Amino acid sequence: MISLEELQLAARNHGMPLEALRHEITPLGLHYLLTHFDIPVVDGAAWRLVVDGLVEQPLELSLDDLRARETVTMPVTMECAGNGRAHLEPHVVSQPWITEAIGTAEWTGVPVAALLAEAGVKGGEVVFTGLDRGVEGGVVQDYARSLSLADCDGALLAYGVNGEPLPPQHGFPLRLLVPGWYGMTSVKWLGRITVVDEPFRGYQMITGYRIKRDEDDPGTPITRIEPRSLMAPPGIPDFMTRRRFLPAGPVRLEGRAWSGWGAISRVEVGVDGVWADAQVGEPPGPAAWVPWWLEWDATEGEHELSCRATDATGRSQPDAPPWNVGGYANNAIQRLSVTVSTD
Amino acid sequence: MISLEELQLAARNHGMPLEALRHEITPLGLHYLLTHFDIPVVDGAAWRLVVDGLVEQPLELSLDDLRARETVTMPVTMECAGNGRAHLEPHVVSQPWITEAIGTAEWTGVPVAALLAEAGVKGGEVVFTGLDRGVEGGVVQDYARSLSLADCDGALLAYGVNGEPLPPQHGFPLRLLVPGWYGMTSVKWLGRITVVDEPFRGYQMITGYRIKRDEDDPGTPITRIEPRSLMAPPGIPDFMTRRRFLPAGPVRLEGRAWSGWGAISRVEVGVDGVWADAQVGEPPGPAAWVPWWLEWDATEGEHELSCRATDATGRSQPDAPPWNVGGYANNAIQRLSVTVSTD
Numbered sequence: 144m145i146s147l148e149e150l151q152l153a154a155r156n157h158g159m160p161l162e163a164l165r166h167e168i169t170p171l172g173l174h175y176l177l178t179h180f181d182i183p184v185v186d187g188a189a190w191r192l193v194v195d196g197l198v199e200q201p202l203e204l205s206l207d208d209l210r211a212r213e214t215v216t217m218p219v220t221m222e223c224a225g226n227g228r229a230h231l232e233p234h235v236v237s238q239p240w241i242t243e244a245i246g247t248a249e250w251t252g253v254p255v256a257a258l259l260a261e262a263g264v265k266g267g268e269v270v271f272t273g274l275d276r277g278v279e280g281g282v283v284q285d286y287a288r289s290l291s292l293a294d295c296d297g298a299l300l301a302y303g304v305n306g307e308p309l310p311p312q313h314g315f316p317l318r319l320l321v322p323g324w325y326g327m328t329s330v331k332w333l334g335r336i337t338v339v340d341e342p343f344r345g346y347q348m349i350t351g352y353r354i355k356r357d358e359d360d361p362g363t364p365i366t367r368i369e370p371r372s373l374m375a376p377p378g379i380p381d382f383m384t385r386r387r388f389l390p391a392g393p394v395r396l397e398g399r400a401w402s403g404w405g406a407i408s409r410v411e412v413g414v415d416g417v418w419a420d421a422q423v424g425e426p427p428g429p430a431a432w433v434p435w436w437l438e439w440d441a442t443e444g445e446h447e448l449s450c451r452a453t454d455a456t457g458r459s460q461p462d463a464p465p466w467n468v469g470g471y472a473n474n475a476i477q478r479l480s481v482t483v484s485t486d
Numbered sequence: 487m488i489s490l491e492e493l494q495l496a497a498r499n500h501g502m503p504l505e506a507l508r509h510e511i512t513p514l515g516l517h518y519l520l521t522h523f524d525i526p527v528v529d530g531a532a533w534r535l536v537v538d539g540l541v542e543q544p545l546e547l548s549l550d551d552l553r554a555r556e557t558v559t560m561p562v563t564m565e566c567a568g569n570g571r572a573h574l575e576p577h578v579v580s581q582p583w584i585t586e587a588i589g590t591a592e593w594t595g596v597p598v599a600a601l602l603a604e605a606g607v608k609g610g611e612v613v614f615t616g617l618d619r620g621v622e623g624g625v626v627q628d629y630a631r632s633l634s635l636a637d638c639d640g641a642l643l644a645y646g647v648n649g650e651p652l653p654p655q656h657g658f659p660l661r662l663l664v665p666g667w668y669g670m671t672s673v674k675w676l677g678r679i680t681v682v683d684e685p686f687r688g689y690q691m692i693t694g695y696r697i698k699r700d701e702d703d704p705g706t707p708i709t710r711i712e713p714r715s716l717m718a719p720p721g722i723p724d725f726m727t728r729r730r731f732l733p734a735g736p737v738r739l740e741g742r743a744w745s746g747w748g749a750i751s752r753v754e755v756g757v758d759g760v761w762a763d764a765q766v767g768e769p770p771g772p773a774a775w776v777p778w779w780l781e782w783d784a785t786e787g788e789h790e791l792s793c794r795a796t797d798a799t800g801r802s803q804p805d806a807p808p809w810n811v812g813g814y815a816n817n818a819i820q821r822l823s824v825t826v827s828t829d
Contacts, residue, residue, distance in 0.1 A: 145488040150496060150572060151728050154584050157500030162524040163654070170653045172515035173525075179725050181505040182516075229493060237726065241497050279725040310513045311506070382522050382622040383580065385494050 145229070149239045158243025164375040164398050167247070167427050167434070168218060171305050174246030175326075176312055177223045177238060179286050180277030183332050187308075187316045192300075196270070196337035199263030206316045209253055209302055216251040217299070217322070218431040220401045224325035224352060224365050227464060227473030235470030242373060242477055247399075247431050248313075250320045251303035255295045259338070266340035267292050271319050274332040282346045288330050289343035290321065297322055297430075300333065322430030323367050323403035325472070327352050355468040362468075368403030369474040370460055372410050372435065372452035376479055387481040394441050396421070398450060401432035405455035410435040413449040413476075421450070441483040448479040488572070492582045501586025507718040507741050510590070510770050510777070511561060514648050517589030518669075519655055520566045520581060522629050523620030526675050530659045535643075539613070539680035542606030549659045552596055552645055559594040560642070560665070561774040563744040567668035567695055567708050570807060570816030578813030585716060585820055590742075590774050591656075593663045594646035598638045602681070609683035610635050614662050617675040625689045631673050632686035633664065640665055640773075643676065665773030666710050666746035668815070670695050698811040705811075711746030712817040713803055715753050715778065715795035719822055730824040734786050739764070741793060744775035748798035753778040756792040756819075764793070784826040791822045 145153070156177045163173045187206055194202040223244035228235055230242075259269065273286040290298065299320040302309055309315040314331030321328045327347065342348075353362030375398050378389025400407045400423070410421040410433075424434040435450075453459040464475040488496070499520045506516045530549055537545040566587035571578055573585075602612065616629040633641065642663040645652060652658040657674030664671045670690065685691075696705030718741050721732025743750045743766070753764040753776075767777040778793075796802040807818040 145490075145493050147488075147572065148727055150488050150493075150582055151584060152726070153493060153496040154501045154582075154586050155503045155728075157519075158497045160498045160521065160525055160655075162527075165527050166654075170655070172517075172519075172653050172655055174515075176500075176515075178503065180723050181719070182503055184505075184508050229490065239493055239497075241494060243497050277722045277725055278731060283722075283731075310515050311509075312503075312513070312515055376524070379620045379626075380523055382620060383495070384491055385498075388621060388626075 145239050146236070149236060152238040156238050158240060159246045161243060161373060162375055164373055168249055168305060169246040171307065171310065174248055175221070175223060175244040177225070177244065177326060178312065179279065180275040182311050183274045184311065185274060185315055185332060190316050192317060192333060193335045194258060194262045195335065196339055197264070197266035198338050199265065202258070202262050206302060209300065209317065212253045213257065214251055215254055215299060216249055218247055218249045218428040219320060219322045220247040220430065220432045221245070221326050221329065222368050222371070224327050224471045227475060228470035230464050230475065231466055231470050231473060235468070237470060245373070248304045249306070250299055250301040252299040252301035252320065255298040255300055255319070258300065259295060264292065264338050266338040268339050268341070268343055269295055270337040270339055270343045271330040271333060272335040272337065273330045274334045279346060280350055284346050286330060286347065287345045288328050288347050289345070290328065294321070325365055325368055327365070351469070352471065353469065354471060358468060360468070365471050368401065369472050370400070370402035370404070370407065370452045370454045370458050371474045372398060372400035372450040372460065373477055374398035374448060374450050374479060378481060387479065389441060389481060389483055391441050391443050391483050391485045394439050395436050396439050396448065397434065397436040399432035399434055400452035402452065402454035402458060404458050407433045407452050408455050409453040411451045412437045413451070414439060415446055443483050443485050446481050446483060448481060449476050451476045488582050489579070492579060495581040499581050501583060502589045504586060504716060505718055507716055511592055511648060512589040514650065514653065517591055518564070518566060518587040520568070520587065520669060521655065522622065523618040525654050526617045527654065528617060528658055528675060533659050535660060535676060536678045537601060537605045538678065539682055540607065540609035541681050542608065545601070545605050549645060552643065552660065555596045556600065557594055557596055558642060559592055561590055561592045561771040562663060562665045563590040563773065563775045564588070564669050564672065565711050565714070567670050567814045570818060571813035573807050573818065574809055574813050574816060578811070580813060588716070591647045592649070593642055593644040595642040595644035595663065598641040598643055598662070601643065602638060607635065607681050609681040611682050611684070611686055612638055613680045613682055613686045614673040614676060615678040615680070616673045617677045622689060623693055627689050629673060629690065630688045631671050631690050632688070633671065637664070668708055668711055670708070694812070695814065696812065697814060701811060703811070708814050711744065712815050713743070713745035713747070713750065713795045713797045713801050714817045715741060715743035715793040715803065716820055717741035717791060717793050717822060721824060730822065732784060732824060732826055734784050734826050734828045737782050737784050738779050739782050739791065740777065740779040742775035742777055743795035745795065745797035745801060747801050750776045750795050751798050752796040754794045755780045756794070757782060758789055786826050786828050789824050789826060791824060792819050794819045
């Protein structure tokens with residue numbers, strides 16, 4: 144059961160309805176969204192990105208300044224670190240994601256490394272601070288996260304998504320985009336990039352987004368996305384229960400799979416607990432999900448479908464949800480109930 | 487408390503975060519979305535709109551055929567008939583909206599009346615059938631709703647929103663748009679328009695979307711949007727509780743108000759139960775919300791803010807939620823808790 148407080152979060156934030164797994168690039172408006180505080184209204188003309196701290200040459204850049212630089216466009220699969228939280232027992236109170244906090248968009252922007260090189264970096268850690276401000280755990284804060292210099296490689300300062308300027312909810316005018324990492328790292332509404340020489344101890348690094356066994360455990364930081372596979376629900380749904388109904392006969396089971404640790408090497412599909420290898424296609428880019436499919440001859444009756452991804456590092460999906468205090472990184476396999484009928 | 491079944495709906499469907507009330511036209515991706523079944527994947531090139539039934543000349547039109555016709559663009563405020571449901575007691579099980587199932591977009595398309603005139607109508611009721619299929623209340627169905635010929639006046643067959651083609655979730659390639667009516671009438675993913683000469687008895691007319699006192703009551707149909715005013719929450723939020731914090735001193739309280747029955751004639755703002763008239767601005771169009779604002783000198787302490795709209799027909803917002811079986815049309819006044827501090 145979910146409290147009214149959690150419902151307030153579920154009503155604001157939103158997942159990608161799983162039938163949208165049929166789109167290789169998630170259409171705008173269907174990509175998942177998790178907003179810690181409020182979505183700021185930013186005046187793009189007045190906005191500037193400040194790059195400061197331990198740099199040889201501090202920068203202050205307009206959106207036009209950024210657009211004038213060499214850019215990269217890449218499809219990236221993102222996932223919220225809290226995806227799967229609602230399945231955890233004991234219950235963890237926060238944004239109650241089931242399995243739909245995902246999406247793949249084509250992001251356009253300037254490589255972080257290029258901008259840091261331009262500024263001349265003299266420190267080992269980079270703090271990214273957003274314009275979104277609020278209270279969490281009793282601490283008033285601007286949303287901020289840091290990355291080591293090495294982890295900035297491959298990251299993007301994105302001002303475009305799916306060929307459009309960023310909409311407000313995705314971080315207009317500029318956001319960080321760190322391929323392969325859970326979404327909390329990809330700071331939206333960027334205002335400042337500050338180079339420092341010691342670990343950044345902001346709330347979202349030290350208190351939030353850590354895997355803790357219990358409240359006394361300082362925990363370990365959450366970084367890359369654990370492997371996951373999800374199936375586009377076959378057949379038609381019941382409005383209220385979301386149970387699926389389909390006719391007996393051949394049906395293609397299909398979905399997508401991804402991991403932030405390595406390429407997907409295998410996807411298996413379970414029908415009533417019997418597993419078979421699915422076919423796995425090509426991803427639209429190195430940091431994006433792969434399509435998979437399996438032809439199934441659906442027989443009359445009730446069935447449980449599931450799917451499981453394994454990546455090149457050998458990481459896979461557990462049967463049971465891995466519990467932790469914050470309810471993060473639950474990549475347990477998806478289970479889907481379907482009713483097959485002949486008529 | 488909300489069940490996991492209701493949470494499944496809350497995770498799929500999504501509201502407009504109330505800070506987005508600051509936008510006169512809701513950016514794409516922030517407008518509320520209620521999808522009964524699945525969002526269909528439609529091939530726009532192969533798709534055709536069929537106009538049939540009691541017409542002199544049945545039509546079969548491509549998207550290009552529709553684009554070639556005379557079009558209208560208009561800002562329209564939409565609201566889900568279930569908005570406010572989560573506040574009802576006794577609890578009503580369905581999509582658990584709090585107050586955020588709203589949005590205002592600029593829709594572009596062909597007037598329904600023009601197309602009906604072209605076909606030559608010989609019946610009094612028009613049935614709009616979508617391509618979305620599923621089960622509701624045990625009934626397998628294509629989503630379908632009807633309007634009287636008179637109520638089709640002013641309605642649009644929209645293929646564009648905010649200057650873009652419809653995204654999948656808003657009804658690509660074509661949707662009905664009925665200004666002033668709750669959203670269930672504005673059938674998405676339109677496939678067929680059928681003219682008939684007796685009342686249409688589809689599930690979404692006879693069973694769903696009626697105001698019923700109890701399960702035995704046949705009820706009365708839901709039509710136009712009841713007046714509502716909502717405030718953009720001032721200050722900054724707590725992530726989990728969404729409680730608001732702001733400094734003592736002058737602050738502008740602002741929001742928007744609308745009614746499907748008539749123009750907004752008055753908006754009042756309550757501070758700890760003391761009401762004052764807000765200033766009311768101009769709407770971006772006759773079927774869209776009006777902005778309102780009131781300067782408040784916030785004093786230290788805990789306060790309850792609220793707002794109440796009245797329209798030209800004299801309809802206003804009740805203090806307590808009006809209960810009915812389906813949990814529809816709850817336009818009770820919004821209440822917002824804020825903590826004001828000096829520091």
